[in-house]
Amino acid sequence: MSDMKISDSIVYVGANDKTIDLFESQYPVPNGVSYNSYVILDEKVAVMDTVDPRATEEWFANLERVLAGRHVDYLVVSHMEPDHAGNVQKFAEKYPEAKIVGNAKTFGMMAQFFDFDLTDRKVEVKEGGTLELGSHTLQFFMAPMVHWPEVMVAYEQSEKILFSADGFGKFGATDVDEEWDDEAGRYFLNIVGKYGVQVQALLKKASGLDIRMICPLHGPILKENLGHYLGLYQTWSSYEPEKKGVLVAFASIHGNTAKASQLMAEYLRENGEADVTVMDLSRTDVSYAVRKAFYYDRIVLAGATYDGGVFPCMEEFLLHLKSKNYQKRTVGIIENGTWAPLAGKVMKGILETMKNITIAEPMVTIRSTVKEDTKEQMKELAKVLTA
């Protein structure tokens, strides 16, 4: 990849990965992912994070070219997750003159991941601490659990750049032209979503800084319209919906619950609901469903009964939502069962363990296929949900 100039003194040296199957062994990334890394060239030279071991060679080649023979003074490690810190030991061996910058927790983890001598090489920073590079000064702010405990972000004071670690990250390689909100939302809500309170704390610290540019560790560098991105982070981290609308998410074995879900969407639209999305949980990766569930203010869960419980893809979806702190939403429930419908009870049971969830009545029970009486129940539920 060609070097990307961030400014006269700052250069991008990261790499795009378009061959990875699942990011974090879990998330499909149809447009790949980038592992961002930056070099600040001043009287002192600082490298901001390493990259995933999948991109080691490309990163070292980028780094060498940009350094053009200069020594490295500091490697700043924002956190120890291997997709960014995977090359810390290799870097430390290749650049023995470089000091490693982290906080107390970073160094505790570094010893767990690696086995190299940090004596005389550690620069331990604390909240608000600074690192002088010449005309550039990095100031560090701790961002615990956004999304690992040792995370810290760095604010470069002269150019007003926030090196935001995984904050403001996005799936997708940097050379792919795609809209930011959806893939950044899927990244945030699935990966950092659980830690809304901690993200709010970081946003509060950021509000005291004059930020002109955000350099995250995944996805594009944000240079314009920063209020848009900060606003979305505010919405996501406070678990507020992005838009008024309904997700109808279904788990159907033989297709009847799927048909009922399409019908439910029709009834919602007939009641004036402008934005309704229907999703097949068997055939949609759960990370997209989680993103859409947070996007809207309401959801209808339609699940077939399966072995005395709910069809597993619905249960998995609900457990993901619970682990990401899904809350502040109204939920309608449709269950289907042929001999002993139980899916509704199971779905309700999981929902009741979440905060601020309102379950809309009536809960609809379908026995195998939709009949007139179930149509009436669904129409009633649609009315309640759109009231």
Ligand SMILES: Cc1cc2nc3c(=O)[nH]c(=O)nc-3n(C[C@H](O)[C@H](O)[C@H](O)COP(=O)(O)O)c2cc1C
């Ligand atoms: C393996 C399997 C297990 C099932 N277990 C139950 C059950 O415990 N109770 C029940 O009422 N229906 C059970 N059903 C029936 C489903 O709930 C049935 O598919 C549903 O009523 C029709 O909806 P669908 O076409 O969306 O799958 C089961 C179906 C299958 C294939």
